[in-house]
Amino acid sequence: MHVNADLKVLYFGTPVVLISSRNADGTGNVAPMSSAWWLGQSAMLGMGNRSKTTENMLRERECVLNMVPSTMVDAVDLLAPLTGTDPVPERKAAKGYRFEADKFGAAGLTPQASEVVGAPRVLESPIQLECVVEQAHDFSGTSTAFEVRVVRAHIEERLLVPGTDYVDPVGWDPLIMKFCEFFGGAENLRPSTLASAWRMPHQGLVKAAAPIS
């Protein structure tokens, strides 16, 4: 039986991204986010207007999307209470956020120069997507929806289907944020009709599914 509920949170489960941007003084900022969806070579990103990341992206029109495997969960959680905005906006301070100038250092992450954009990559991330901002839209008055286009993709070779430019879906175990909790452990459930329509090199995986060590 279904009941009507005034659902307080609609975070049903999305991969976590570490979004890096360049501060006005040339240093790097990095923040966890998960309001991201993808279409072709572009993504839509939802970022709160009180975040340093939003300020940086509106000014620089660039960012790097560093995809997060489940093994990087501790770094994500170390970043969770931090902001690069000083002073901390009142509403964020009330939630316990504190200012941190060196967020890479605070999370044990290493900034790595990008090839196309000014924002640094996160060295520890196995999939780094350099992006330019195509458009920025107001989203419900409190957030900005950024349309970004990937201009350079870097991926650890072990995550590619050998001899192709496709990510191996068995080897890639994304950190998932579901109702503010963290989940990992990618498991292939059944062969996919979509994968077969797209003629993916890994279609019909279930029998072969085994994580890459």
Ligand SMILES: Cc1cc2nc3c(=O)[nH]c(=O)nc-3n(C[C@H](O)[C@H](O)[C@H](O)COP(=O)(O)O)c2cc1C
């Ligand atoms: C797992 C996780 C997912 C998050 N997703 C988002 C998001 O999609 N959009 C957003 O604006 N903030 C999101 N946040 C909160 C930001 O990380 C937070 O506002 C942070 O202070 C931003 O850093 P900045 O102010 O240095 O940019 C998320 C935080 C965590 C831990």
